[in-house]
Amino acid sequence: MSTVDEAYGQMERCIDGATHSVRFETYILREAGPAERFRDALLRACARGVRVRVLLDAFGSEEVREEFITPLREAGVRLARFNPQRFLRLTFRNHRKLLVVDGESAVVGGFNIGPEYSGDGVSEGWCDTGIFIRGPAALELARSFDVMFSLAPFTPWRLRRFRHRIRRDAAGPHHVAGNGPAEVFTRGPLHPRRLLRRTFFHDLRNASDVAIASAYFLPVSAIRRVLYRVAQAGGRVRILLAGKTDVPLARYAAERFYRRLFSRGIAIHEYRPQILHAKLMIIDNVVYVGSSNLDRRSLQINHELLLRLDWPEIAADARAWFEAALQNSDTVDPQQWRASRTLWQRLRSRIAYHLLGRLDPLLARRGFRSIF
Numbered sequence: 001m002s003t004v005d006e007a008y009g010q011m012e013r014c015i016d017g018a019t020h021s022v023r024f025e026t027y028i029l030r031e032a033g034p035a036e037r038f039r040d041a042l043l044r045a046c047a048r049g050v051r052v053r054v055l056l057d058a059f060g061s062e063e064v065r066e067e068f069i070t071p072l073r074e075a076g077v078r079l080a081r082f083n084p085q086r087f088l089r090l091t092f093r094n095h096r097k098l099l100v101v102d103g104e105s106a107v108v109g110g111f112n113i114g115p116e117y118s119g120d121g122v123s124e125g126w127c128d129t130g131i132f133i134r135g136p137a138a139l140e141l142a143r144s145f146d147v148m149f150s151l152a153p154f155t156p157w158r159l160r161r162f163r164h165r166i167r168r169d170a171a172g173p174h175h176v177a178g179n180g181p182a183e184v185f186t187r188g189p190l191h192p193r194r195l196l197r198r199t200f201f202h203d204l205r206n207a208s209d210v211a212i213a214s215a216y217f218l219p220v221s222a223i224r225r226v227l228y229r230v231a232q233a234g235g236r237v238r239i240l241l242a243g244k245t246d247v248p249l250a251r252y253a254a255e256r257f258y259r260r261l262f263s264r265g266i267a268i269h270e271y272r273p274q275i276l277h278a279k280l281m282i283i284d285n286v287v288y289v290g291s292s293n294l295d296r297r298s299l300q301i302n303h304e305l306l307l308r309l310d311w312p313e314i315a316a317d318a319r320a321w322f323e324a325a326l327q328n329s330d331t332v333d334p335q336q337w338r339a340s341r342t343l344w345q346r347l348r349s350r351i352a353y354h355l356l357g358r359l360d361p362l363l364a365r366r367g368f369r370s371i372f
Contacts, residue, residue, distance in 0.1 A: 004117045007109055007130035008034050014101040014132075015041040022052045023100040023145040026113050027060040027093065027291070031068045033115030039072060046075040054079040055149050057094040060112070082303075083154035092154065092189065095302040096291045097130075100145055106138040107131070108290055108307050110215070110279040121274055122328055128277040129213070129321065131289050131307065131314070137182040141305075144186050148303065163190045181310040187292060188303035199308065201226055203283045211322045213240040213278040216250040217257070218295035218357050224257065228264040236267075240278075240325055243270035250295065252352035255345070262334035269329040282322060285315040300361050 002010065015022055015038070022045050029035050042052050054072065056064060058081040069079055082094035099107045109130025111117045119125020151162045185196045204210065204226045217239065219227075231237045239261065245251045261268060281288040290306035292298040309315075 028112035030114035
């Protein structure tokens with residue numbers, strides 16, 4: 001697992017080493033700071049004759065001006081904004097973060113491209129994670145990018161075509177041979193959930209040690225139940241959440257579950273030095289890493305990308321990152337937390353939960369039905 005600064009450096013080196021293709025996808029792109037470095041690297045790749053494609057989410061990157069991306073277009077970059085329709089972009093977003101170079105190497109993580117992410121996550125910059133991977137998994141990630149790039153206009157015709165392709169290809173994870181078992185999971189409103197759900201729940205049901213870092217924590221009841229069973233069967237379950245957050249409503253909603261988690265023996269930690277934006281799950285020797293939070297929007301609405309790596313060396317590295325993060329976190333004491341909760345705080349959590357956990361998915365389902 002790398003810090004954001006390390007990931008940015010690796011991404012820039014990958015782009016500079018590209019020989020025939022660069023696929024770059026992000027939810028948020030801010031014009032200042034690292035975005036300028038990436039634009040320059042992409043321009044250098046174009047000058048070498050590399051085919052470059054960039055996919056930005058229309059909602060997350062709506063502040064990116066045409067003046068900023070015009071040099072890319074003029075250099076030959078194919079750039080698309082995902083779901084540019086103003087009345088739909090608020091609900092349906094491409095939350096994925098991905099760089100694939102030559103179909104051979106890739107960087108996947110939870111971080112966007114912006115100055116607020118730059119740093120080590122402790123002294124400065126948001127705390128986030130990413131992973132660099134080579135081999136066949138990178139080719140599968142490249143194919144995933146191509147599908148999302150073709151869906152970018154988000155018109156009814158494109159959605160119907162996307163749905164037919166998903167059904168035809170029996171969408172879901174693809175087992176990839178390489179240095180270790182890897183699976184690529186894609187999520188979205190039209191993706192089937194059964195394969196990811198089955199794999200994830202199988203990993204959890206047989207787990208003895210679970211560590212989760214989640215920027216926004218609003219899991220569905222089925223996930224909560226399987227976490228409860230792990231803890232009640234004698235397994236260790238630790239959850240690292242944001243002590244500082246960029247979305248206070250999400251933190252209030254997550255607090256609704258604290259009491260239930262405590263009652264099952266699950267430990268909760270809150271990261272303090274910087275905003276926690278990580279999306280990481282370690283289940284024994286299996287690691288899930290990517291763009292997906294454990295909340296309703298990631299699980300049910302957004303387009304997301306996850307890698308599942310059944311790889312002991314990566315799991316050990318991820319656990320080292322998690323343990324280091326705990327050194328900069330406060331362990332929430334169940335008794336003190338219960339005693340400190342005011343009526344207003346309980347009411348606030350209930351309201352936030354219903355807004356994010358009930359209303360948001362309901363509006364998304366209705367909005368999606370209106371497209372077809």
